[in-house]
Amino acid sequence: MTTNLTNNKLAERDFKRLSQFISSECGIKVPPSKRTMIESRLQRRLRTLSMGDYKEYCDYLFSLKGMEIEMPHLLDAVTTNTTHFFREPKHFDYLYDNVLPDWFERFGPSKELVVWSAGCSSGEEPYTLAMVLTEFAEHNPGFSFVVVATDINNQVLEKAQLAIYPEDKVSQIPPLLRRKYLLRSKNKANKVVRVIPELRSKVRFRRLNFMGEFGFREPLDIIFCRNVMIYFDRPVQENLLRKFINHLHPKGYIFIGHSESLSGMDLGLKQSAPTIYQKAG
Ligand SMILES: C[S@@+](CC[C@H](N)C(=O)[O-])C[C@H]1O[C@@H](n2cnc3c(N)ncnc32)[C@H](O)[C@@H]1O
Structure with a gap:
């Protein structure tokens, strides 16, 4: 051989x-x-x-x-797994300034907000979400959340769960959040950082293939599915979006990647901002 x-x-x-x-x-x-x-x-x-x-x-x-x-x-x-922290940063501004206040006004402390990072790759997107949501919680007592993060790729999920990243891959995180949510290695020669345990505990990782059943028992409040659907044909994208919508709370939000588009699809979603959509109430 x-x-x-x-x-x-x-x-x-x-x-x-x-x-x-x-x-x-x-x-x-x-x-x-x-x-x-x-x-x-x-x-x-x-x-x-x-x-x-x-x-x-x-x-x-x-x-x-x-x-x-x-x-x-x-x-x-x-699978292609390119990702980084605070990718498409306007999404996180919109989340913090509009989506979260609107959601908290409707539900208050009675409910935990559930966000799904669908196609989470090596964890940068769900940890970014956890940072933004923790910041919101600090300014809004009673607000609580969980991030569910899934991917089909076992290798990236292992990396995501470890939550260790090279120092040069965290430069997009605002310095204040970097200091608050990342730990440097004690060994100075080892140029890596690790997400702090408190933030890691807010993210639940599991393997999930979009082509199968999602297995969520409760409806979700927000779905981030960014830079995933560009790899799929239009009918596959449309099917997937319909499944997402079925799992979303009324008035829940879907965020898609900036190079993705829902134009021409009759999904009953209202566009709130570029690449951000809301389900009807
Ligand atoms: C380019 S990454 C996007 C990561 C992150 N959402 C972002 O925007 O930075 C796409 C991810 O989708 C995952 N993926 C591709 N096909 C999938 C499928 N059928 N089910 C679940 N995940 C899938 C890949 O493994 C990959 O990690």
């Missing part, structure tokens, strides 16, 4: 079965233009499994054993 992959190419038939499988399993579209990207992302899996070519890999993946053992690794390999 050889591990020299230099001349190894993904055959048309294998690319087709992989791309169909990926889009039916997790919604991610894989057009022919993504073939080289898929090849390069799967190279590490081939190396790990000591497999000589993509055909061997596909035959294994599509076997009974492969479907069980290899499928989660395939999904880890094909």
Whole structure:
């Protein structure tokens, strides 16, 4: 068995079965233009499994054993997980200045606010949310919240739960919040920070594939699903949004990424600000 992959190419038939499988399993579209990207992302899996070519890999993946053992690794390999703290910062301003006061006026201390970071990647988005919500709680006694954070990718979820980040990845966090919510490593040579335990305890991580059941028992107040749907086809996006809306409280909010759009979809949502939508009351 050889591990020299230099001349190894993904055959048309294998690319087709992989791309169909990926889009039916997790919604991610894989057009022919993504073939080289898929090849390069799967190279590490081939190396790990000591497999000589993509055909061997596909035959294994599509076997009974492969479907069980290899499928989660395939999904880890094909998802794109780019993220950072305070990404698209206007969302967090709007949340703090408009959504939270409106919500707290309606519910007061009688209810815990539930926010879902849907497609949370390595945790930067849910921890940003937890910082903003904690700040709001400090100025509004009686306000309480929980952030539910989910992703399909096991590797990013492990990182998210560890909550350790390189120092140069936290520069977008305002300095005051950085000092309040992050701990530096005691070892000065180790240039990493960790989210403080009090903030970590406000975020609950779990694996969730949008293509399956969500499994929430209670309706949610706010959903952040940003920079996820751009990887899906329009009908998949629309289906997913309908599922989100079914799980949302009346007057609940959905935040989507700035490069995503709901135009042309008849979802019964009211636009509150660019890329921020509210369900009818
Ligand atoms: C580009 S990241 C966005 C992270 C964060 N929301 C942000 O805006 O910075 C997209 C995330 O969606 C996740 N994802 C892709 N397909 C998914 C699916 N079918 N179910 C759940 N999560 C999925 C990926 O694993 C990835 O971590």
